[in-house]
Amino acid sequence: MKKILKSILLFQILVASLCQAQTTNDDGMPATSNVPGANYPRIHSDLSVTFHFHAPKARSIGLQLDKHYDMERDTNGDWSVTTRPQVFGFHYYWLIIDGEWVNDPTSETFFGVGKETSGIEIPEKGVDFYDVKNVPHGEIRQHLYFSKTTSAWRRIFVYTPPGYDQKTKTRYPVLYLQHGGGEDDRGWVIQGRVNNIMDNLIAEKKAKPMIIVMEKGSATKAGEALQVLPFGGGSRSASTNQFAFMQAFEDVVINDLIPMIDFTYRTLPDRNHRAMAGLSMGGMQTFQITLNHLDKFAYIGGFSGAGGRFGPPGAAPLDISKSYNGVFNDPAAFNKKVKLVWIGVGTAEPKMMHDGIIAFHEALEKARIKHVFYESPGTAHEWQTWRIDLKEFAPLLFQ
């Protein structure tokens, strides 16, 4: 057995010699998004971050975070840079080795922009609504179900609230919650920390206990050519209809997913206990699916999500009277039927996105469609905005 141990240790030394961070007496703390034991990236008290990469053979190393940074090499072949102070929240980042964008081996990876990507969690002092706290915890369940629409098994993640297994007579409302383009069903679990946010809200009695269902948001109808999500990795010819997956996904949600969830979990299976929300592309999907099926949903959330779908080329500003088959044309009926429309956006999102959401909000206002418009101060088109959206949106559901 000693031999086995020796070979384990030898292999370990081999591994340890590859691309590892070094201990220093630097101030700051390793990011919580680092792999266990990795000292870099380190976050300083002013939220600047020091990155480090051992690469004696590289000619140049850059960092792409909020902007491009050149890293500097010391005589040992250790490259490092300290960034300007970062905005709190979760950010994707890349190292650029001799011009090629790659992941930082000291970071956990996160499925974004169609591939696994490095990410860094910048903490906000005193803000812990998305952290694990000493409260009762729900579960995240990885569940497989068969979709007739796609004729294939699909993976979803389902949040069940604390006590779900024990309170076997209790039935729960359901929120269908979608990620954005380039991400997948893992997004809300890993980047979004949906379970922490909900556990904390439920413990504070700010939100009703609910089931949350997270699908992967892309689908290809059985027999049709593979649809790859916008931002998807790999090849996709320019002539592909980027949004052909939208109808297939709508069919999956309405015909396969909702019936399966209501059959499998202890749900309250009616529209008054069913919500849908999504971020960015997932917001676009949410508006399409809910507004086409108001018999199934009473609560609607767009988190930085396109609400106007796609008008004909040149159609600007948004003609709300024609959107979604004219569903907004009878505001009294709409406002009676729909208990919540949520329009969220971060104030630091790219101008085009921010303006687009504002335009949708203003068009709804003009059309006298009741809705909640929420601006998250100082946050961009990224997960911190959507975590805050969920924290503010979930308490308004099922009241």
Added chain:
Amino acid sequence: MKKILKSILLFQILVASLCQAQTTNDDGMPATSNVPGANYPRIHSDLSVTFHFHAPKARSIGLQLDKHYDMERDTNGDWSVTTRPQVFGFHYYWLIIDGEWVNDPTSETFFGVGKETSGIEIPEKGVDFYDVKNVPHGEIRQHLYFSKTTSAWRRIFVYTPPGYDQKTKTRYPVLYLQHGGGEDDRGWVIQGRVNNIMDNLIAEKKAKPMIIVMEKGSATKAGEALQVLPFGGGSRSASTNQFAFMQAFEDVVINDLIPMIDFTYRTLPDRNHRAMAGLSMGGMQTFQITLNHLDKFAYIGGFSGAGGRFGPPGAAPLDISKSYNGVFNDPAAFNKKVKLVWIGVGTAEPKMMHDGIIAFHEALEKARIKHVFYESPGTAHEWQTWRIDLKEFAPLLFQ
């Protein structure tokens, strides 16, 4: 909204221009371990694999798979190589850009050797015991629990068998199943495909429905210095006791995990319905924990797992009479008490590891300790061996 769409598309084009695979008329199929839409790596019918990376600025690109391969550059800056035929199963791999080991952006990532790593799934013709089939599916649950030993919340994954939610009066036996060094609680779920293996075995009535609990296998007692697992990323001083985490982990399992599982899930909470198994380092942990607590476990599995723990320096060959406080000294009593000892190894594992497992098997035989010795033909010290171990081991449990 058109503006939002436009900015999405612009961003998409930007992203698409980074490190993406190109479509070709090459034969073979994209690996199932690729990110959606990625055409490379492609696996050919002889199980050779073509890798591809677009890196116009790199001076050299290598591939580390079963051995090192140099990739060749074409005039467009596309680098590629076709490997020799690969052994079926799951293999970690790396691209080496100008001397630096990094992940392949077209691959999903897998937590191995202390960091997120590219991996490729090589299919074996006609072998599908670890694939999703048209059978009832259990769930994988991400569960948080508080450990008094570490004074912290810990994440585990729990497999619940098909029907667990519906058969609310049924109680189930439990297998505690550990990953290896450098991996974590995700290993059996992602690389191991534990749920597919168990769903298929249960559907064929080859294994009893059971709950499987997967912990992360490293622990630091409250108030003590952080213990990092062998193979862990980041820094670790050479003087650290590499195995100090073993006692802490044993305490976590015995004092925190098992009581919590028996309280939270519908288990059969006695030793005749409790098993533990683990691979490599997890096998070492399994032997330590089960043999120190035979009042709690009746089934024991080592998958390529060190069984002799660590004798004093120079103590060779293994002195089985002294191992685990002499638990093997009364074979009649041991054989009556322990229903299964499983010793598995792949025939293609490194000689030192293979020899070590054989020596443990022979020592047990000499000591008249009943056990099942299983050699997986042609597989190495990697996940295919351990998937096969689980497939062969699980049917022997709780019969």
